[in-house]
Amino acid sequence: MVFGGDGRHRLAVLVREGVLPLELGLVHQLFGGARSADGAPLYEVVSCGVEPGIVRTDADFAVTTAHGLEALGAADTVLVPASHALDETRPGDGPVPAALRAAHARGARIASVCTGAFVLAAAGLLDGLRATTHWLSCERFAHRFPTVRVDPAVLYVDEGRVLTSAGEAAGIDLALHMIRRDHGAAVAADVARRTVVPPHREGGQAQFIARPVPSTRGPSTDAARTWALQRLDRPVTLAEMAARVSMSVRTFTRRFRDETGMSAAAWLTLQRVERARELLERTDLPVDRVAERAGFGTAASLRAHMRTVLGVSPSAYRTTFRGPSGQEPPAAPEAHRA
Structure with missing residues (x-):
């Protein structure tokens, strides 16, 4: 058995030739x-190859995987790191796309x-969905997969059961977003x-695209x-x-966008949503008081912004992610630097 069956979330990492270490x-x-509040690991992580054995990386060393694609059959989550040597050229057939489709169909x-996004798209898992990949590869991705709505400006895209991210970092x-979604902001933090x-980075990958930025001086x-x-x-x-x-x-407006990848107003909204999340998780404050402490003023405003950013209401978020401690968080969250 690949996974231990101890109730932890089972995550299979698919290691292919040329994987980025x-x-x-x-x-x-x-x-x-x-970790949980009592220190128990929340995920069981297993690496697997197309078949068990030695897999070369894009560095001067190899890795050994004890498991093959059968590990995908028992996984709750399958994660595909990039392999630049293969991702943009390999056709959408063979054992890997088939195994990914089977895992997805299983739930x-x-x-x-x-560029692991190329593998998901080749398997047909991104058809009609929004996705991202490294900004250098977005044009090739869009040309090869016209049914996918590629977004070159974001760090990651969450489409529910299929998620994609930009460059290596x-x-x-x-990963932090997935941990936050699974177990709450406190565990991810x-x-x-x-x-x-940082538990959350401001802006998207557009801020890393090479372009003249005279205002950064x-x-x-x-x-x-x-x-x-x-x-x-x-x-x-x-x-x-x-x-x-x-x-x-x-x-200030120009330099702020250059440094964070977003407007000051958008940045403030995100920070206030993060503050509201902490308060909802760690305190028993009613929603209207959370709205005041987070700077939204009214519960209606907080609900609207949380639905826009997170897709859930404050009450639903608290029900899902209420922390066990019930302790007040610090007076202000740490700065999230881009």
């Missing part, structure tokens, strides 16, 4: 580090990192702290973001944020 390692590091969640963002990565907007995070429960205006770093509103 960083992606393979980060999956084990992040999902393997997720498993399927996810990819970087975006696999961290995707703990994994992020242990790994020394000079002062950063970081101090304004830190200042805003300390007063999310109060109104924060663009003019106030610009004044904190001695910039005109026009310069």
